[in-house]
Each structure stands twice: as structure tokens, then as C-alpha cells.
Amino acid sequence: GIQVEQSPPDLILQEGANSTLRCNFSDSVNNLQWFHQNPWGQLINLFYIPSGTKQNGRLSATTVATERYSLLYISSSQTTDSGVYFCAGLRDDKIIFGKGTRLHILP
Amino acid sequence: EAQVTQNPRYLITVTGKKLTVTCSQNMNHEYMSWYRQDPGLGLRQIYYSMNVEVTDKGDVPEGYKVSRKEKRNFPLILESPSPNQTSLYFCASSLVAGTQYFGPGTRLTVL
Numbered sequence: 320g321i322q323v324e325q326s327p328p329d330l331i332l333q334e335g336a337n338s339t340l341r342c343n344f345s346d347s348v349n350n351l352q353w354f355h356q357n358p359w360g361q362l363i364n365l366f367y368i369p370s371g372t373k374q375n376g377r378l379s380a381t382t383v384a385t386e387r388y389s390l391l392y393i394s395s396s397q398t399t400d401s402g403v404y405f406c407a408g409l410r411d412d413k414i415i416f417g418k419g420t421r422l423h424i425l426p
Numbered sequence: 427e428a429q430v431t432q433n434p435r436y437l438i439t440v441t442g443k444k445l446t447v448t449c450s451q452n453m454n455h456e457y458m459s460w461y462r463q464d465p466g467l468g469l470r471q472i473y474y475s476m477n478v479e480v481t482d483k484g485d486v487p488e489g490y491k492v493s494r495k496e497k498r499n500f501p502l503i504l505e506s507p508s509p510n511q512t513s514l515y516f517c518a519s520s521l522v523a524g525t526q527y528f529g530p531g532t533r534l535t536v537l
Contacts, residue, residue: 320485350523362516362528405468407526412476413484414459414526418468 321346321410325417333425337394340404340420344387348408348415351382353391356403356419365391365404396424428453432517432529439507440537447502447532449517455527457520458500459484460492462513463531469516475500476522507536 322345332338342351353365366373366380368389373380377397382389393400403419430451439445451458456477461469461484471484475494489511491503500519504511517529 352526354526354528360514360531362518362531364525364527367525407469409523412482413474414471415485416461416469416471418466 321348321408321415323406323408323415323417325404325406325420327420328418329421329423331423331425332396334396334398336396336424337392338396338422340391340393340422342389342391342406342417344408346410347384347387348410350409350414351384351389352407353380353389354405354407355400356405358402362405393422396422398424398426400424428527430517430519430527430529432515432532434532435530436533438535438537441508442506445504445507445534447504447515447517447534449500449502449529450498451500451517451519451527452498453519453527454497455519455521455524456497457522458494459518459526460490460500460502461516461518462486462511463516464513472502472515507534509536512536 324343326341368380368382370384377394379392405419407416459474460472470486473492475481515532518526520526
């Protein structure tokens, strides 16, 4: 099956720092999305980004579908950005998630 | 308010006692899924449904059943739960090609 690799697995940053999270797929997928799971376990969709670039405030994402990867950028990190970030894609009607990047923002 | 609801939120049960976790969405979405989340493994899809009466296996379907009799509801059934099904479960819905919306999760413990 398709493999989804997210890097780095863990990231600790000081408040105000910038970060780039990466998601690689072993084969092409559709409907690539990014999610944030907050420390209370709630999963929140950040971006639906099958291709191209989108921005929402301090967050932006870029997907290069032809090269099977996506990047999530977080600028000027805040403690509320802490949690786990997941990417997911759709292939043959199934949705595959990466194992996530755990981000911890220090005050 | 557009939302996905799950019940119960927490459940402790014993091996072999049948249980059902309900999932309901009010967004008229065609696609619905169940996932389990285990430490270090991310989210894994259990079953999904493309529309009413259409269900199919995800990556980890063993020990689970689902049904889709109405568009808004997608219950998850564990006929004979075992301890290895102790996990955090999420229901989600979306348009077939669109953003997924997740329920709040159900934490299940099987003793």
C-alpha cells in the first residue's frame, strides 16, 4: 500500500520561531489535507490542498502533486500551535494518514 | 451548526460484550469514515462509506462492522470486543472530494 512519511517526527521550538513540516507519499494521492490535533485530542482541518499553495493567517501549505509531497509552514509560532500535525491523502477511495509531526512550542 | 457527533465519548466495557458507537453528521456529506488512533501509529481507516448502503473496508477492518442505512448516520459495531480494540476512535465525514470533518472522538477501553 501507499506509504506516507512525515518529517520531522518531533519538533520543539521557542515561541516566535518558524517551522516547516513535510509530508511525502510513495505514490500519487488525491485530496491531500493537513490537520492539527490539539492537546485535547480534537482534530481540526487546516488545509484541503490537492495542489498549489494556500495561506491562512500564519499558516500556509504547498503541495507539489507531481513530486508527491506537501509542506506546511508555520510562522511566528504560538503556544496554541502545539499538538500533532497530520497529512492525509485519498487513493482508491481510501484515506491514508501519516504518523504525524508532534510540535511543542515553548513559551 | 455543521458538525459530526459521536456517542458515547468514553466507554469502558468487557471482552465479548457487543457495543455500538454512533456517528451522525448534518452536512449532507456522502463520504463517511471510521478511524482508530493508537500511539505512534497515527490514524488508520477502519471502514468507509461512499453513500447510503455502500460500505467498504479500510486498512484495519477486522473485528468491526458498519452500516449506512441513512445518509447522516454511520454506526460502528464491535460484535465481540477484545482488549486489542482499546483505542481512540474518530468518525469523519466529507464530500467525496473535499475537506474531512471529524467528530470529537470516542475513547474505548476493553477489559
